[in-house]
Amino acid sequence: MTVVNEGVELTVTGNPPTATPDVPRALATRSFDDRASWMSAMAGALGIVWIAYQITGWSGRLGFTLLWFVVYLALYAAISRAGNPRPVVFDRLAAATVAGGAVVVGLALLSTVSYTVQKGWPAFSQWGNFYTETAAGVRPTAPLDQGGILHAIAGTAIMVGIALLISLPLGLGTAVYMTEVGGRAARVVRTVVEAMTALPDVLAGLFVYATLILVFHLDRTGFVAAVALAVTMTPIVARSAEVALRVVPGGLREASLALGASQGSTVWRVVLPTARAGLATSLILGIARISGETAPLLIVSGASTYQNLNPFAEPMNSLPLYIFSAVRSGQPNFIARGFGAATVLLALVTVLFALARYLARPKRGSR
Amino acid sequence: MSTIDFLEDSLAHSAPESSAVGVDAVAVSAWFGSNKVLERVNLSMPPRTVTALIGPSGCGKSTFLRILNRMHESVPAAKMAGEVRLNGQDIYAPSVRITHMRKRIGMVFQKPNPFPAMSIAENVTAGLKLTGTKVSRSERSDIIEGCLRRGGLWNEVKDRLDEPGQALSGGQQQRLCIARSLAVNPDVLLMDEPCSALDPTSTRRIEETIAELAPDVTIVIVTHNMQQAARVSQQCAFFLAEQGSPGGIVEAGTTKQLFEDPHDSRTADYVNGRFG
Numbered sequence: 132m133t134v135v136n137e138g139v140e141l142t143v144t145g146n147p148p149t150a151t152p153d154v155p156r157a158l159a160t161r162s163f164d165d166r167a168s169w170m171s172a173m174a175g176a177l178g179i180v181w182i183a184y185q186i187t188g189w190s191g192r193l194g195f196t197l198l199w200f201v202v203y204l205a206l207y208a209a210i211s212r213a214g215n216p217r218p219v220v221f222d223r224l225a226a227a228t229v230a231g232g233a234v235v236v237g238l239a240l241l242s243t244v245s246y247t248v249q250k251g252w253p254a255f256s257q258w259g260n261f262y263t264e265t266a267a268g269v270r271p272t273a274p275l276d277q278g279g280i281l282h283a284i285a286g287t288a289i290m291v292g293i294a295l296l297i298s299l300p301l302g303l304g305t306a307v308y309m310t311e312v313g314g315r316a317a318r319v320v321r322t323v324v325e326a327m328t329a330l331p332d333v334l335a336g337l338f339v340y341a342t343l344i345l346v347f348h349l350d351r352t353g354f355v356a357a358v359a360l361a362v363t364m365t366p367i368v369a370r371s372a373e374v375a376l377r378v379v380p381g382g383l384r385e386a387s388l389a390l391g392a393s394q395g396s397t398v399w400r401v402v403l404p405t406a407r408a409g410l411a412t413s414l415i416l417g418i419a420r421i422s423g424e425t426a427p428l429l430i431v432s433g434a435s436t437y438q439n440l441n442p443f444a445e446p447m448n449s450l451p452l453y454i455f456s457a458v459r460s461g462q463p464n465f466i467a468r469g470f471g472a473a474t475v476l477l478a479l480v481t482v483l484f485a486l487a488r489y490l491a492r493p494k495r496g497s498r
Numbered sequence: 499m500s501t502i503d504f505l506e507d508s509l510a511h512s513a514p515e516s517s518a519v520g521v522d523a524v525a526v527s528a529w530f531g532s533n534k535v536l537e538r539v540n541l542s543m544p545p546r547t548v549t550a551l552i553g554p555s556g557c558g559k560s561t562f563l564r565i566l567n568r569m570h571e572s573v574p575a576a577k578m579a580g581e582v583r584l585n586g587q588d589i590y591a592p593s594v595r596i597t598h599m600r601k602r603i604g605m606v607f608q609k610p611n612p613f614p615a616m617s618i619a620e621n622v623t624a625g626l627k628l629t630g631t632k633v634s635r636s637e638r639s640d641i642i643e644g645c646l647r648r649g650g651l652w653n654e655v656k657d658r659l660d661e662p663g664q665a666l667s668g669g670q671q672q673r674l675c676i677a678r679s680l681a682v683n684p685d686v687l688l689m690d691e692p693c694s695a696l697d698p699t700s701t702r703r704i705e706e707t708i709a710e711l712a713p714d715v716t717i718v719i720v721t722h723n724m725q726q727a728a729r730v731s732q733q734c735a736f737f738l739a740e741q742g743s744p745g746g747i748v749e750a751g752t753t754k755q756l757f758e759d760p761h762d763s764r765t766a767d768y769v770n771g772r773f774g
Contacts, residue, residue: 382611386675389569390682391601392628400628404615 168210169227176203200231247473254471261471266453267437271462280472282438283453286353289442290432290449291418293357294364298417301361302368303403303410309369310376311398321373327366335362336427344431353439353447356432360421368417375409376402412491419483423476425451450476519585519602519685520545520716521566526580527744528561528570535561537744538580541735543686548708548717550727550753553737553768558745559720562737563688566718567603568596584686601629604679608691610671612663612678619659621674622646625682641681649677650707669700676707680715687711689719693726705730724769728757736765 180199184190207227211220254261254275261279269278305324309317339359343349379402387397403410433446434456450472457469521543528536536558543549551559564570565578568589581588589599612621622642626633633641642659646652651673655666663674672692679687689708693701708717708730721727727734734753739745749756749765760766767773 380611382607382609383613385569385572386605386607386611386613386678387624387628388572389567389600389605389607390625390628390679391597391599392625393597396628396630400624401613401615405613407615 164214168223169207172203172207172210175206176200179206204228244477247470247477250467251470251472251474254468255474257471261468265436265438266448269436271460271465273464275464275467278468280450280453280468280475282435283448283450283472284475285438285440286435286447286449287422287451289440289447290353290357290360290428291422293354293442294360294421295414295418297358297361298365298368299414302365302413302417303372305365305369306372306376306413307398307403309373311394311402324366324369324373327362328370330363330366331426332363332424333426333430335359336430338362339427340430350444351431351433351446352444353432353442356428356447356449357442359427359431360424363424363427364417364421367420368413371413371416372406372410375406375413378409379405408490412487415483415487415490419480419487422480422483423451425455428452429455450479520547521603521686521718522581522583522586523562523566524581524583526562526565526582527578528558528565529577530573531575534744535739536565536578537746539747541747541750543716543718543733545716546713547733548712548719548731549733549735550731551718551720551735551737552722552724552727553745553748554739554773555722556745557737557739559737560690561745563605563690563718563720566686566688567600567605569600569605597629601625601682602684603686603688604682604684605688606672606675606679606690606692608694610668610675610695612666612671612674614662614664616663617660618655618663618666618674621663622677622681624678629682631682645677645680646674648680648707648711649673650703650710651677667700669696669703672696672700672704673707676704680711684715686716686718689717691720691722694722701726724757724771728753736760736762736768738764738768 176199179202180195183198184195189195204224204227208220208224211223215223248255257275257279260276262284263281264277264279265282266278266280267282305320309321309324336359339355339362343355343358344351349355383401383405384397387401388394392400428449428451432449432452434448434452435446436448439445439447454469454472454476457465457472460466460469523539523541523543526536526539527534539558539562541549541562551563553559561570566582570576570578578590582590584599584602587594589603612618613624616624619642620627622645623633623638625631626638626641643652643656646655651670654670655661655674663671666674672695676687676692693704696704705726708719711717719727719730731753733751734756735750736748736756737745738748749760749762756765757769760769
């Protein structure tokens, strides 16, 4: 900007003319060499391996892909050696390896989901009956426009609900004990909880079978199955709730105690409300985990084909058990129903995880 | 009057003028595990007086402050000896209920810590809720306004009492914490470096608040800022921990005497900024 001041022209710096709007500069640091190197290495490796397969007469897709990746790494390293210092070569190889791992995981997940949805779609898209009818009186060979999985959906909902009622107080109570009470005994409890999270699910089923069914002579009912699910769910809830409670700043507890609060009301009115979002997330993660639990149910629940809404009498079916029996049946239509139910279960778990992420999102406006 | 009766009195929201209570520390020692950090500290903090505790880091002044409302013992392996007398009654006596005692001796911490799950108004009355003190709706709004006024925050937040307490600035949060500790009507207010995380403007507002509270409440403040000690306090105690030995009071007296005519050369060096 020029300012005329008593005939003398002064140049004022700091305020550039605003005629052209300032454009943010591209801050990417990847050069042409960076991009060209891995692409050419990839293409070159593909060519080399293809020729090798033509010459030797080898076959097999898995071996081809693996060999391609190995040759790609070698080529990439060779190309990078030219004109790059050693750390850059190392860096690129590490990045390529990690990216390869990510692609494998992504493909595995994607193929599982797409395979399930593709196989299950014929049953999943039977909006008229699949979600409103049960399997009572429906033969395994029956066409897909007859019968449905309402009984399994209802069974899963009831069992998960009961398991939640059991493990909510138990899991949160354990978490509060581990973080707020503490001491030597709390360390023992933490070790036990950690061991329980690693416990094979089938053992939870065996435990409930050995106690409730063999010792207390209960029948195989929805309630017994829910107890087995709660055994699996409680340590998961306790562990993730403990993490949520642990991030509550110690200063808040001190502030509460300094106001004359007892430890009980400090936990109830300050610590738990502060950790509310994290605790909700821990519960939802627990629910998502047990919704697909099959092994304990195989042992204790027993399966029905009809609608049973009473958890204390007669067997109750559930989505995982229904999927298990359907997919093993050998009847194409029944298998399709199984995959349809699996798609429902996948959708349910996805929704639950999305809900958990939403609840655990960082809060705006807090410091 | 038994100790309990005497402490129950503070439950009533009596006029602040009536509660003028001093604190006396008698031969207070403190340990963390086997490490002794305070050696036989004697200090009398008279009613309606602001007492400043000054001294370099690690000399035990925060530990001493936390002993005054029994927050010290919430640290694992922390031990203490000696007596702390609130109006002549030992607060460490077995008959004293710790929650009642802490209601009478409030504390403001270094880092502002309003409860995140509560609004501004709920933060002010948190102490009543946490201690199970029942108040009527009209009393409640009187307490909110009164405490926020005494904390010097009312004019800034009166139109947004339902907003979360953490939406305030750092200085406002600290004044909210002061208002929160006033709501249970304490006789003594302990402040542990309340301004060290704040900018100069907020610091001045807090110092004004301290001056306004001083006629009603006995205030003990730990500060690293010598000018602040000189501005806000009438009485001053200089703590020091020599290398490898527990901390203790080198010199205590009126602020004027300590800053203008210290008896001990170490005090003179410290208040004149020659060390620490």
